[in-house]
Amino acid sequence: MPRMTMIEAIRSAMYVSMERDEKVVVFGEDVGFFGGVFRCTAGLQKKYGTSRCFDTPISELGIVGVAVGMAAYGLRPCVEIQFADYVYPAADQIVSEAARLRYRSAGQFTCPIVIRMPTGGGIFGGQTHSQSPEALFTHVAGLKVVVPSNPVDAKGLLIAAIEDPDPVIFLEPKRLYNGPFDGHHDRPVTAWSKHALGEVAEGHFTVPLGKAEVRREGSAVTVLAYGTMVHVALAAAEEKGIDAEIIDLRTLIPLDLDAVVASVKKTGRCVVVHEATFTSGFGAELAALVQEHCFYHLEAPIQRVTGWDTPYPHALEWDYFPGPARIGEALAAAMEA
Amino acid sequence: MEPHAPLSLHVPEPEVRPGDTPDFSSVKIPKAGSVPRPPVDVDPREIRDHAFSIIRVLNRDGEAVGPWAGSLTPDELMAGLRHMMTLRAFDARMLTAQRQGKTSFYMQHMGEEAVSCAFRMAMAPGDMNFPTYRQAGLLIAGGYPMVDMMNQIFSNEADPLKGRQLPVMYSSREHGFFSISGNLGTQFIQAVGWAMASAISGDTRIAAGWIGDGSTAESDFHAALVFASTYRAPVVLNIVNNQWAISTFQGIARGGAGTFAARGLGFGIPSLRVDGNDYLAVHAVATWAAERARRGLGPTLIEHVTYRVGAHSTSDDPSAYRPKTESDAWPLGDPVIRLKSHLIRLGVWSDERHTQMEAEISDEVIAAQREAERHGTLHAGGKPSVRDIFEDVYAEMPPHLRRQRQQAGV
Numbered sequence: 001m002p003r004m005t006m007i008e009a010i011r012s013a014m015y016v017s018m019e020r021d022e023k024v025v026v027f028g029e030d031v032g033f034f035g036g037v038f039r040c041t042a043g044l045q046k047k048y049g050t051s052r053c054f055d056t057p058i059s060e061l062g063i064v065g066v067a068v069g070m071a072a073y074g075l076r077p078c079v080e081i082q083f084a085d086y087v088y089p090a091a092d093q094i095v096s097e098a099a100r101l102r103y104r105s106a107g108q109f110t111c112p113i114v115i116r117m118p119t120g121g122g123i124f125g126g127q128t129h130s131q132s133p134e135a136l137f138t139h140v141a142g143l144k145v146v147v148p149s150n151p152v153d154a155k156g157l158l159i160a161a162i163e164d165p166d167p168v169i170f171l172e173p174k175r176l177y178n179g180p181f182d183g184h185h186d187r188p189v190t191a192w193s194k195h196a197l198g199e200v201a202e203g204h205f206t207v208p209l210g211k212a213e214v215r216r217e218g219s220a221v222t223v224l225a226y227g228t229m230v231h232v233a234l235a236a237a238e239e240k241g242i243d244a245e246i247i248d249l250r251t252l253i254p255l256d257l258d259a260v261v262a263s264v265k266k267t268g269r270c271v272v273v274h275e276a277t278f279t280s281g282f283g284a285e286l287a288a289l290v291q292e293h294c295f296y297h298l299e300a301p302i303q304r305v306t307g308w309d310t311p312y313p314h315a316l317e318w319d320y321f322p323g324p325a326r327i328g329e330a331l332a333a334a335m336e337a
Numbered sequence: 338m339e340p341h342a343p344l345s346l347h348v349p350e351p352e353v354r355p356g357d358t359p360d361f362s363s364v365k366i367p368k369a370g371s372v373p374r375p376p377v378d379v380d381p382r383e384i385r386d387h388a389f390s391i392i393r394v395l396n397r398d399g400e401a402v403g404p405w406a407g408s409l410t411p412d413e414l415m416a417g418l419r420h421m422m423t424l425r426a427f428d429a430r431m432l433t434a435q436r437q438g439k440t441s442f443y444m445q446h447m448g449e450e451a452v453s454c455a456f457r458m459a460m461a462p463g464d465m466n467f468p469t470y471r472q473a474g475l476l477i478a479g480g481y482p483m484v485d486m487m488n489q490i491f492s493n494e495a496d497p498l499k500g501r502q503l504p505v506m507y508s509s510r511e512h513g514f515f516s517i518s519g520n521l522g523t524q525f526i527q528a529v530g531w532a533m534a535s536a537i538s539g540d541t542r543i544a545a546g547w548i549g550d551g552s553t554a555e556s557d558f559h560a561a562l563v564f565a566s567t568y569r570a571p572v573v574l575n576i577v578n579n580q581w582a583i584s585t586f587q588g589i590a591r592g593g594a595g596t597f598a599a600r601g602l603g604f605g606i607p608s609l610r611v612d613g614n615d616y617l618a619v620h621a622v623a624t625w626a627a628e629r630a631r632r633g634l635g636p637t638l639i640e641h642v643t644y645r646v647g648a649h650s651t652s653d654d655p656s657a658y659r660p661k662t663e664s665d666a667w668p669l670g671d672p673v674i675r676l677k678s679h680l681i682r683l684g685v686w687s688d689e690r691h692t693q694m695e696a697e698i699s700d701e702v703i704a705a706q707r708e709a710e711r712h713g714t715l716h717a718g719g720k721p722s723v724r725d726i727f728e729d730v731y732a733e734m735p736p737h738l739r740r741q742r743q744q745a746g747v
Binding site for chain 1: 498501509511518519527528529530531534544556561735737
């Protein structure tokens with residue numbers, strides 16, 4: 001099997017999808033001729049022509065609004081928002097339109113669109129190239145929200161998202177685009193090409209939405225994570241020498257609650273990790289669900305490790321989001337109680 | 338340097354307010370038949386003046402004159418009159434029904450019937466409209482059953498939208514009527530996307546977007562113009578300028594610009610103004626724009642100049658912000674009376690036949706209402722199932738919604 005970075009895997013997913021279904025169209029800022037600022041769409045225009053992969057004006061509202069209209073027609077747009085931080089002008093088209101078109105028209109019009117966007121920090125992108133807005137979208141009924149943590153999942157989940165009949169927010173942790181950063185900014189980066197998870201099948205396959213994956217089996221404490229934080233949590237567990245079970249959620253909506261509950265009932269302890277800000281973050285939802293479904297199995301308070309409740313800092317970003325040390329402290333605290 | 342006087346903010350104000358005498362002297366009305374009819378492949382730069390004038394066909398004597406006349410036969414015109422009268426009768430019944438508590442809300446079309454009814458006749462089967470809440474004429478003229486419209490308004494057990502949408506926010510894919518959003522302007526860019534999809538697919542169908550004068554201030558309007566002009570989308574972009582955005586006069590959204598249509602000029606989009614109370618003129622301009630779209634010549638922007646005679650909605654009282662007699666002073670007249678006069682002038686209509694048709698339509702609307710009410714009204718009779726709350730959020734119900742549906746006991 002070829003080894004792919006997450007960028008290559010995402011590109012491969014779009015190739016496969018466009019090849020299989022001529023209704024799939026790809027567009028966004030710089031995605032056409034140039035192939036995207038992260039090169040995720042490189043070569044698609046050359047292969048499938050300008051009417052199936054094209055550049056758009058700088059208007060996120062326009063990109064998503066046009067995608068909604070195209071989906072109502074019967075196409076399957078897979079659009080790119082250049083950075084998740086730029087999605088706010090498109091919020092109305094996502095929240096009020098894409099998410100509820102099926103509902104408000106009683107199924108007459110549907111909106112099978114995928115909105116891809118690089119998310120999260122770790123590349124010194126400052127306040128407008130680093131945010132993690134997943135909780136904004138998980139709060140909206142009618143959307144599905146996906147965050148892959150590795151190339152295999154990125155490809156399989158993206159193909160599943162493109163084939164899905166509902167609108168999907170597809171958040172791509174840009175820190176993982178070229179390799180699995182583990183949260184140590186003083187350590188050399190291990191490229192996906194040298195990593196077992198980087199072996200990605202070339203053809204069509206899907207990773208089903210709504211299914212979590214156990215990344216590390218353990219019996220002492222459950223860590224719930226997604227995207228970049230899966231790798232940081234893995235590093236933390238190794239460093240602390242704690243027998244943690246690490247669950248990669250992969251999709252936040254629909255959430256694989258069964259996998260979460262089974263693990264926490266087994267371990268009796270739970271640490272929730274994400275890079276987004278603390279207050280009203282998706283971790284709050286996870287903590288509430290674990291409390292609701294596993295209360296009598298819990299032996300310690302649920303810990304949350306997240307970004308701080310501040311705007312995103314540029315120079316100090318490695319002090320902003322959770323690293324192995326902070327997750328390690330939370331693991332220890334969960335074990336002590 | 339000379340000292341400057343303190344600055345002050347300019348806030349546009351309408352010419353008159355309640356208690357004043359209505360004054361439309363600033364609305365320049367060209368003579369019917371005076372605006373040229375260019376070929377559909379005209380260079381937009383050559384028809385710049387069309388964004389500032391008003392295309393009119395019916396003159397004061399009820400004659401159809403000029404280069405935009407002749408797009409409809411007498412039979413088609415009689416059908417158009419029937420559509421407008423049906424919409425007006427429908428409005429009257431539903432307003433009363435709202436006051437009787439049978440629904441929460443209603444929005445009427447009084448004075449604007451020609452815009453949507455005439456436009457619909459320029460569209461072909463399979464084309465898609467992306468309407469606002471004041472284009473029910475697209476449905477009436479398209480043959481959508483009045484009973485279904487009423488079921489939607491009453492949110493009853495037969496409501497095609499299962500009690501989920503505000504009254505009058507219809508949708509019918511089959512009838513080329515996109516689902517209406519309460520967030521203004523969102524449909525304008527979606528119409529462009531639908532049209533682009535048709536072009537991508539090598540289809541022959543076109544789309545039409547609709548927006549009110551006030552909502553042209555929304556970003557969606559400007560995004561729609563950018564995308565429509567960039568990709569030469571096969572779309573007709575309609576601005577219905579009925580002078581009022583609830584209580585706010587059209588000058589607030591328009592500012593110092595000459596007209597709303599003129600906003601299309603900077604995008605290289607052919608932009609025309611039409612007398613929205615002239616059924617023949619609206620139909621002729623719509624046909625011209627639809628032909629452009631269908632021939633791959635790209636988008637057209639149309640400003641329909643009309644007047645909202647009624648209140649914005651059943652929650653609005655226009656006497657608080659404009660003179661009570663302002664609608665009578667509107668210089669472009671009543672679309673129903675103007676078409677009626679034209680048909681009488683053609684010798685195919687009479688006051689007697691008109692009165693007879695009014696009675697027929699009234700019977701039809703009453704019969705439709707009886708049938709709809711058999712399925713219930715908002716607070717009485719049949720309702721959609723509580724199970725319907727949980728359906729159609731996703732194609733397949735995910736586990737968390739299944740759990741919530743069980744909690745709700747359905």
